[in-house]
Amino acid sequence: MSLQSIKYNRGSLEILDQLLLPVQSKYVAVRGVEDGWKVINKMQVRGAPAIAIVGCLSLAVEIYPEEFESKKSLRQEIEGKLNYLVSARPTAVNMKIAADELLSLANDLTKAEDVSVPDMKQRFLNATEAMLQKDIADNRAIGANGAQAILKLVAKSLGAAGASGNGSVRVLTHCNTGSLATAGYGTALGVIRNLHELGKLEHVYCTETRPYNQGARLTAYELVHEKFPATLVLDSMVAALLRAKNVAAVVVGADRVAANGDTANKIGTYQIAVVAKHHGVPFYVAAPLTSIDLQIPSGDHIIIEERPDREMTHVGEHRIAAPGINCWNPAFDVTPASLITGIITERGVFEPQELKEAITKLLEL
Structure with missing residues (x-):
């Protein structure tokens, strides 16, 4: 059974505090948007899909007990709180896309004459709650699509690099992309999970992912679990x-x-892609359609979040860096499309050069 990082019932939200893992498993109550912003910003919850889900559900928890005089006042509350949540972690686009979709829904409901204030609130709550199940379904599709893409490459030459005699494979992953980073199942770790379910995973290697150690603390924790x-x-x-x-x-x-x-992915991804290219190892990116931002032409336009120096200079309370040294701590780096073999989504696997046209067509359907 996969780990559960998000526990939600209408009016109640708890998240597994990932700052305490793997030593302690403790759930933290999120009672509203302010709590939601804090747990995202402090990285008690992280992973682009999980950020969006927790952010939106924190708003659902906040408005659930409230009564609104008008649809206009409810819409204003939704818009202000969603804009605030987007500011918690700017690099991950999923929260912004989710906010735009929910605000569009709120605008449509506000204009609809046959929708009352209670109806509008109910429909908004339903839309936020549906994100949980959709994310899990999308992740399962990503896992299946990615596993098949990898196995198809291996099948071309059984016994080649990375394949055993029965077609089982050895894979490498970076950072954490499993149940702790999503509503469940995982994206890149979902691909690995699917390979294991098929009996085709010979071995998985995970990186420590310095300086925040999401790989050593979280991915390793999931793999052992x-x-x-x-x-x-x-x-x-x-x-x-x-x-x-x-x-x-x-x-x-x-x-x-x-x-x-x-x-854009966790810092350290770019250098792995360069090394993979040198060794002729296929490099895949697993992400839901909500992580694809067609409004940004290239990675040069992606805002890269920079984190506090302390994440580099300390491990827990213990200082490991010389006092007085300057630090540069970008949380993410950008891997050029030329280094990527394929982008795995819930709707298929695409080569980078065909991504924009393919996704545009999918969105039109």
Whole structure:
């Protein structure tokens, strides 16, 4: 059974505090938008899909007990709170897309003469709650599409790099993209989960993901929980790993994908893509359509969040860096489309150069 990072019942929201993992599993109550903003900004919840879901559900929890005099006042409350939530973590586009969709719904309901204030509130709550189940369904589709893409490559030459005699594969992933980063199942880790369900996962390697150690703390925690054959490696070992261990593919997540296929993901992703290209290892990005931002032409336009120095200088309360040293701590980097083999979505796997046209057609359907 996969881990549950989000617990929701109408009027009640709790999130698994990921700052305490893997030492302690503790759920934190989110009683409204202010709490939602804090747990996202402090990275008690993280992962682009989970950020959007927790942000929107925090608004649902806040408005659930409230009574509104008019649809206009409800719409104003929704708009102001959604704009505030978007500011918590600017790089992940999922929260912005979810906010735009919910605000559009609120605008339509406000204009509809046959919709009362209670009806408007009920429909808005239904829309936010539907995000949970949709995310899980999308993740399962991403997992199946990604696993098939990898196995198809391997099937072309059984016994080639990264494949055992029965077609099982060894894969590498970076950061955390599993149940702790989504509503459940996972994106890149969902691909790995699907490979395991098919009996085709020989081994998975996960990086530590310095400086915040999401790989060592969270991905490793999930892999142990699921009893997957897994090994943790330091970020600096990836080149040696790809040279020595016959890895079939690298699978990572994404916080934002630009129209040209450039991808923003956790810091350290770019260098893994470069090394994978050198070793001829396919490099896949797994992300829902909500992570694809066709309004941004390339990765040069993606805002990269910078985090506090302390994440680099300390491990817990213990200082590991020389006092007085300057720090540069971008939370993400951008991997150029030229290094990406395919972008795995719930609607299929696309080469970066075909992404914009393919997604535009899908959105028109």
